[in-house]
Amino acid sequence: MLFFDPRLSGNDEVSCATCHDPALGYGDGRATFETFDGGDGARNSQTIINSGYYTSFFWDGRSASLEEQALGPIQDPHEMNMPLDELLEKLKGIEGYEELFLVAFDDGITEENIGKALAAFQRLIVVNDTAYDRFLKGDREALTEEEIRGLDLFAGKAFCITCHGGENLSDNMYYNIGLNSEDEGRYGVTKDDGDLGRFRTPSLYGITHTAPYMHNGSLETLEDVIRFYNRGGDDHPNKSIFMHMFMSEINLTEEEEKDLLAFLRVLGGEPPIFSKPELPGMK
Structure with a gap:
């Protein structure tokens, strides 16, 4: 749900799936991603296929875990432009999310749990039976x-x-x-x-x-x-x-x-x- 929810962005229009579209190989088909304000981003949107098997994340390896990586684009002003403290309050105010989080996590909606949930979903995107x-x-x-x-x-x-x-x-x-x-x-x-x-x-x-x-x-x-x-x-x-x-x-x-x-x-x-x-x- 979080992966496809545009409310994770500052304008309620950009979801993780915007740049990682299942129909486009979990990329976006562009040379570089489209920025929050409609411009051209610096790098190509990497597919998340088999991302769970990497030992570092992003093109430059600046994140050490898939959980850490998942939170990066949300906060980036050029990507989803949503501060995490504001996102927490936003999700808590959406009917249904708190209950869903409590099923998965004892402490409900937290920054850490958002990262864990997104990373858990990304680990499902696997190609290994060619x-x-x-x-x-x-x-x-x-x-x-x-x-x-x-x-x-x-x-x-x-x-x-x-x-x-x-x-x-x-x-x-x-x-x-x-x-x-x-x-x-x-x-x-x-x-x-x-x-x-x-x-x-x-x-x-x-x-x-x-x-x-x-x-x-x-x-x-x-x-x-x-x-x-x-x-x-x-x-x-x-x-x-x-x-x-x-x-x-x-x-x-x-x-x-x-x-x-x-x-x-x-x-x-x-x-x-x-x-x-x-x-x-x-x-």
Whole structure:
């Protein structure tokens, strides 16, 4: 209910689902999010698919838990623009919410419990039963020959698995992949010069549902993403050594690019779709 309720915002018009629409892969389909006043935000709205498996949150990792992350956009004046102390009073004044909170929490409506409730819902948005997963479990017919060639590239020559490994296809680390962008990335959190322009590796699960791609939404299609990596990215001065390797050593052929694309499309899977429920105090 909280995820879909626009009353969590300062103008009663913006809900979590505004930027994380189930019909749009729990993103918003925009390059960057729309701000509270109707402008263009700084970064792409990351999908919440498989967000429960990350070890840090937001593109720059500034939150350590999903509960902490859930409260961030509510308070942000550029996003939902609702101070948490005001939100508490607002929710307490809506008939039905207090009773629902007391079913879940002994102490009812609190900032902590709002974060817990939102995080609990987000942990339901999981993609983990793709044809790739079935292939790993022993179903050798789950992938086509083209997709298997793409998996071989993913785990080998194309070097993707170096950062997109593990059960969530993310190493939870931060890299500068060479995008020409003035966004400071992880540096804004750590103030370490080595983190300039670095962003956390996103999971690839659900990837076919979440275009456009990258922290600034600058790449519209998966084909664009593959070509970007294959050329070694742009020329950001803090670009990762891995991207230099793409430029000097990897050089996928056109056929290999097609095979890799076929495999990546397998990872899209089918995210669970939740519809907006009936909200307390609304008729």
